[in-house]
Amino acid sequence: MITKRIIPCLDVRDGRVVKGINFEGIRDVSSPVDLADYYSRCGADELVFYYITASSDGRKLFTDILRETASRVFIPLTVGGGINTVDDFDRVLKCGADKVSVNSGAIRNPSLVKEAALRYGSQCVVISADVKRVDGVFRVFAKGGRENTGLEAVKWISDCVKNGAGEVVLNSIDTDGVKKGFDLEMLDAVCEAVNVPVIASGGAGCIEDFVKLFKALPKVDAGLAASIFHFGEVRISDLKKVLADNGIPARIV
Amino acid sequence: MTAIIDYGVGNLFSLRSSFSAIGEEAVVTSESRILREADRLILPGVGAFCDARRAFSESGTEETVLDLVRQGRPLLGICLGMQMLFDRDFEDGIHEGLGLIPGEVRPISETIEKGLKIPQIGWNALIFRNPSVLYKYINEGDYVYFVHSYHAAGCAEHTTAVTGYGGYLTASVERGNVFGTQFHPEKSGTVGLNILKAFTEVR
Numbered sequence: 001m002i003t004k005r006i007i008p009c010l011d012v013r014d015g016r017v018v019k020g021i022n023f024e025g026i027r028d029v030s031s032p033v034d035l036a037d038y039y040s041r042c043g044a045d046e047l048v049f050y051y052i053t054a055s056s057d058g059r060k061l062f063t064d065i066l067r068e069t070a071s072r073v074f075i076p077l078t079v080g081g082g083i084n085t086v087d088d089f090d091r092v093l094k095c096g097a098d099k100v101s102v103n104s105g106a107i108r109n110p111s112l113v114k115e116a117a118l119r120y121g122s123q124c125v126v127i128s129a130d131v132k133r134v135d136g137v138f139r140v141f142a143k144g145g146r147e148n149t150g151l152e153a154v155k156w157i158s159d160c161v162k163n164g165a166g167e168v169v170l171n172s173i174d175t176d177g178v179k180k181g182f183d184l185e186m187l188d189a190v191c192e193a194v195n196v197p198v199i200a201s202g203g204a205g206c207i208e209d210f211v212k213l214f215k216a217l218p219k220v221d222a223g224l225a226a227s228i229f230h231f232g233e234v235r236i237s238d239l240k241k242v243l244a245d246n247g248i249p250a251r252i253v
Numbered sequence: 254m255t256a257i258i259d260y261g262v263g264n265l266f267s268l269r270s271s272f273s274a275i276g277e278e279a280v281v282t283s284e285s286r287i288l289r290e291a292d293r294l295i296l297p298g299v300g301a302f303c304d305a306r307r308a309f310s311e312s313g314t315e316e317t318v319l320d321l322v323r324q325g326r327p328l329l330g331i332c333l334g335m336q337m338l339f340d341r342d343f344e345d346g347i348h349e350g351l352g353l354i355p356g357e358v359r360p361i362s363e364t365i366e367k368g369l370k371i372p373q374i375g376w377n378a379l380i381f382r383n384p385s386v387l388y389k390y391i392n393e394g395d396y397v398y399f400v401h402s403y404h405a406a407g408c409a410e411h412t413t414a415v416t417g418y419g420g421y422l423t424a425s426v427e428r429g430n431v432f433g434t435q436f437h438p439e440k441s442g443t444v445g446l447n448i449l450k451a452f453t454e455v456r
Contacts, residue, residue, distance in 0.1 A: 001417055002377045003396065040442065045376055076398060076440050079285035096266040097438065121300045123372060134374045167374065197374050221375065251376045251396040253442065 003249040004046035004214050005222035006236055007045045008229040010035060013052040015061030016037050033068045040073045042236040043253040051081030063095045069097020080128055101126040104142045106160060107149055117164025127165035129157055131186060132173035138186060145173045155195045161194045168194060171201040179205025187220055197221035207234055207242045214248045255279040260312035271439040275450045285317040294318060294326060298317040298333030302344040307331050327430045327455045335433030336403060344403055354428045356408030366419030372402040377416040385413035385427050386455060392448035397436035397444055404435055427442030
């Protein structure tokens with residue numbers, strides 16, 4: 001049976017990852033490569049590297065890191081952040097990324113998803129949407145969640161899937177950072193509308209939140225989180241074990 | 254030395270790196286001379302079948318590869334590279350495969366329960382069928398990473414593992430010196446590296 005995926009997201013700025021706590025067996029927690037390797041050994045099913053624009057040197061450092069990670073860590077690697085053109089896809093895929101996640105780039109250029117899917121295949125194109133309720137309607141936000149695009153989220157995501165996006169990362173701005181659980185209502189609405197894998201993001205605060213997510217919404221394929229992993233609040237190996245104990249298919253390493 | 258056949262499709266960075274990780278020299282190449290020097294060959298592949306099939310034909314490596322395989326050189330096809338090993342493929346029309354293993358490549362929708370997502374993306378467990386030397390370092394039930402909408406059918410005699418996804422999908426095949434994995438060993442963590450290591454020991 002296919003397992004539910006657990007995906008840590010690493011924000012990378014100037015070649016360093018948002019700093020976490022010191023884990024046993026990891027020399028440098030702000031080294032994205034060391035952290036990626038650590039998560040992989042703990043049972044992470046996939047990794048997301050998110051590029052944060054900081055300086056002109058940042059991009060070169062980022063691709064160096066990708067290359068080093070892909071030569072040491074043998075699980076799927078998704079890259080997001082600053083993906084605006086098919087050339088951006090090409091750049092990160094050559095460095096070892098398996099999938100590329102587009103967010104604002106797809107809002108600015110609606111044909112980006114289609115062009116990338118034609119060239120690299122749908123399995124390579126992930127649509128990542130930051131979504132927030134505005135007057136009871138799910139709206140897509142751009143620029144890291146700062147700007148309301150006015151786009152209705154479920155329709156917009158469905159359109160991206162029709163254009164060839166092979167996976168959806170749904171990040172709820174409403175639950176992000178609150179640590180009281182994933183946005184089940186928003187996830188349900190998107191899962192009903194698309195038939196590609198949906199990755200839940202935003203709101204996980206503890207192991208139980210993942211159990212609730214997969215029990216309430218069996219159509220959700222994966223759970224993504226960042227700080228709770230980096231700060232050691234949830235250990236991926238523990239999380240996997242609890243999922244399995246609750247009858248949720250999980251890959252135990 | 255292992256030669257990874259470069260016929261212009263897909264990203265071969267991870268694949269080459271995975272051989273480095275197990276201490277095996279691997280070269281990404283489209284040169285017949287290097288292919289002939291290799292102890293074993295890898296046929297990778299992603300994307301649409303007909304594009305990949307055409308690219309392989311036009312790369313000038315196909316004849317060399319088929320010649321080496323006939324001489325007994327081990328060949329491992331991965332994902333779409335595995336699908337090319339069969340007689341026929343039914344992705345967007347009917348396409349001729351390499352005919353190295355009897356069988357055809359069909360949509361997984363014909364086999365799996367309705368309502369399941371297509372493609373199958375993620376980690377799924379191996380269920381062993383015929384014994385395989387590729388699995389000497391791993392166990393039944395180990396997880397490997399899949400991304401596919403098509404799979405090989407009508408090849409039970411040569412199937413070494415399947416995986417359960419609302420029905421059984423062909424995960425790996427083997428016929429003499431020809432091997433194929435529908436999953437990506439280079440993306441399947443330690444389990445995948447152990448499968449590649451076993452392949453490098455095929456004589």
